[in-house]
Amino acid sequence: MSFELSERVRQVPPSGIRRFFEIAEERDEVISLGVGEPDFATPWAARDAAITSLEQGKTSYTANRGRRDLREAIAGYVADRFDLGYDPDEEIIVTAGASEAVDLAFRAFVDPGDTVAIAQPSYISYEPGAIFAGGEVLPVPTREEDDFRLTVEALERAGADEADMLVLCYPNNPTGAIMRAEDLAPIAAFAREHDLVVLSDEIYAELTYEGEHTSIATFEGMRERTIVFNGFSKAHAMTGLRLGYALGPADAIGAMNKIHQYTMLSAPTTAQYAALEALDSCDDEVREMVDQYDRRRRFVLSRFREIGMDVFEAKGAFYCFPEVPEGFTAEEFAEDALREQGVAVVPGDVFGTDGEGHLRVSYATGLPDLREAMNRLEAFVGDHV
Ligand code: PLP
Numbered sequence: 001m002s003f004e005l006s007e008r009v010r011q012v013p014p015s016g017i018r019r020f021f022e023i024a025e026e027r028d029e030v031i032s033l034g035v036g037e038p039d040f041a042t043p044w045a046a047r048d049a050a051i052t053s054l055e056q057g058k059t060s061y062t063a064n065r066g067r068r069d070l071r072e073a074i075a076g077y078v079a080d081r082f083d084l085g086y087d088p089d090e091e092i093i094v095t096a097g098a099s100e101a102v103d104l105a106f107r108a109f110v111d112p113g114d115t116v117a118i119a120q121p122s123y124i125s126y127e128p129g130a131i132f133a134g135g136e137v138l139p140v141p142t143r144e145e146d147d148f149r150l151t152v153e154a155l156e157r158a159g160a161d162e163a164d165m166l167v168l169c170y171p172n173n174p175t176g177a178i179m180r181a182e183d184l185a186p187i188a189a190f191a192r193e194h195d196l197v198v199l200s201d202e203i204y205a206e207l208t209y210e211g212e213h214t215s216i217a218t219f220e221g222m223r224e225r226t227i228v229f230n231g232f233s234k235a236h237a238m239t240g241l242r243l244g245y246a247l248g249p250a251d252a253i254g255a256m257n258k259i260h261q262y263t264m265l266s267a268p269t270t271a272q273y274a275a276l277e278a279l280d281s282c283d284d285e286v287r288e289m290v291d292q293y294d295r296r297r298r299f300v301l302s303r304f305r306e307i308g309m310d311v312f313e314a315k316g317a318f319y320c321f322p323e324v325p326e327g328f329t330a331e332e333f334a335e336d337a338l339r340e341q342g343v344a345v346v347p348g349d350v351f352g353t354d355g356e357g358h359l360r361v362s363y364a365t366g367l368p369d370l371r372e373a374m375n376r377l378e379a380f381v382g383d384h385v
Contacts, residue, residue, distance in 0.1 A: 012128040017346055020334060024344045031373040033361045034344040036173060036319070038237035042274065043285035046236065049277035050270045059269060064261040065253075066094025066245070067272050073279040074245055082205060082215050084228065090250035093257050094267045094275075098203045098231035098244030099125060104256040105199050105227050105246065106133035109165065117163035119150045120352030121321075123173045123201065127352075130167075138163055141354035144312055148177035148321070152186045161194045168216065171204035174351045174360035175321040176297075176314025181214040188219035198226040203244070204317040206235035206286060209294045213316075217247070224249055227256075232271075234318075235286050236278045241271035293318050296363040296370055303374040304361075307381050318364040321348065324357050325385045334359060340383070341376040 017034065024030045041047070053059075065071065071088035078084040086092050095101040102125060110116060112134035118126050120139045127137050140158040142148045150168065160166060168187070170179040179187070191198050198216060205213040217226040231244025244267075246256060297314060304311040304322045311322035324333045330347035337343050346362075348355030363370060 008132050008134065011131050015124060015350075017124065017350055020338065020344055020346060023335065023338055027338070027342055030338070030342045030344055031365070031369050031376070032344040033363070033365060033370075033373055034346050035364065036362055037239045038234065038289065038318075038364050039366060040237040040289050042236065042238045042241065043278060043282040045281045046238070046274040046278040050241070050274040053270055053273035058273065062266045062269050062272055064266055065092065065257055066267055067276070070094060070272050070276045073276055077279050078228075078230070078247060082202075082213060083218055084215055084247060086247045087250070091253050092245060092247055093253050093260060094243065094245045094272065095231075095260065096244070096264055096267050097233060097242045098201065098229045100260070100264060100267075101227075101229045101231075101244050101246035101256070102126065102199065102201065103129050103132075104259050105229075106130050106135065107259050108252070108255040109197055110135040114165065115163040116165045116167060117155070117158065117160040117196070118167045118352075119154075119169070121148070121172075121174050121348060121355035121358075122167070122351055123169050124351060126167045126169075126201075135165070139352055139354070140166075141352070142175075142177070143354075144323075147312060148172060148175040149179050149183050150187055151183075152190050155187070155190055160196075161190075163194070163196060165197045165199065166191060167199045167201070169201040171208055171213070171316025173204065173317050174319050174346070174348065174355065175312070176317050176319045177312075178208055178210075178213070178316040179216075180211060184214060184216050185219060188216055188222050191216075191225060192221045196225070198222065199229070200226055201229045203229060203231050203234050205230060207290055207293060207318060208316045209290075209297060210315045227252060232275050232278060235290070236275070236282065237289065238271070238274065238278065241274055242268055243271040243275050293363065296365075296367060299367065300361065300363045300370060300374065303378075307374070307378045308385070309381065318362055320361050320363065321358050322361060324359060325381060327385065330356055330359055336384075337377060337380045341380045343373045343376045343380070
């Protein structure tokens with residue numbers, strides 16, 4: 001017999017990034033600028049706290065919403081860093097990565113047939129997540145001439161006034177775009193006017209290289225309609241520990257917790273101890289990692305310009321998004337650069353059709369490898385353009 005797959009699962013194609021990793025595995029000496037995770041290890045104090053918790057046998061479930069002391073630390077952190085006020089008892093839930101929090105929100109707030117507007121290019125999980133919840137996706141293309149920021153014109157062009165939910169990700173994966181307060185204000189007004197629930201994935205908030213990150217939830221009338229996602233994977237280099245969180249009004253977080261308590265019970269306990277320590281004592285390490293990303297960002301942007309590839313000035317996350325030279329599709333460029341020069345980058349169309357013509361290049365890789373990778377890309381462009 002074979003399993004009859006649900007319509008929802010059949011609707012979602014396999015991840016486009018995977019295929020490139022498979023080609024990369026066939027070759028020696030590939031430098032990967034394809035992955036979206038820090039090359040740094042988790043700060044030592046956080047790892048040490050995890051080890052100590054294991055030595056002490058702290059291996060049981062925690063409260064469904066996460067340890068109370070961790071939620072309190074998260075409340076303090078988001079208040080200090082982003083001017084966000086959330087009650088640790090009712091308005092914060094700790095999850096298995098921000099990924100789980102995003103999935104919980106789709107399942108808690110999307111009914112079959114609801115329209116989920118997603119600003120694109122965007123992180124690859126939103127569209128499948130919305131579809132798995134029964135929603136219908138409305139892509140909202142952003143444009144390079146707007147520095148890949150979302151505008152009210154883009155929302156109107158896409159018909160997002162009719163949507164039920166709007167998904168934002170700034171700093172953005174894959175473009176590296178950020179939205180400043182003055183860019184967010186009209187989007188907040190649009191969401192209020194058209195009564196949209198907003199999911200705001202702010203997992204790269206710490207990785208903002210010019211100015212300070214602003215959350216859309218800080219605008220008047222937005223706290224009550226917004227769920228903010230954040231986590232420890234990126235800024236604290238904790239991807240494998242799988243810890244994230246969501247912030248929102250008590251009834252919304254309560255609804256997400258209802259799903260979480262039946263499907264996950266609680267986020268990984270060892271990781272919660274690591275996260276508590278990370279918030280308590282690892283600010284210097286975070287700052288050092290952010291400084292290094294910034295140095296790499298400037299290096300990669302300037303090398304793309306030297307090579308003669310147009311690249312928009314990414315200001316956040318750890319990606320840049322150069323344009324593919326004429327004569328190539330993004331997929332052809334990525335595949336040929338990998339086969340001929342052993343450099344893995346991701347074609348932009350993986351992140352939505354409006355990503356076509358671009359490449360996502362991650363600089364979460366040490367400078368020596370980045371230098372070599374950029375030399376190889378220069379040779380590749382020299383051979384073909
Ligand atoms: N959100 C964005 C925008 C991401 O880029 C990623 C990972 O690449 C995630 C969420 C997943 O985060 P986590 O590891 O906390 O599940």
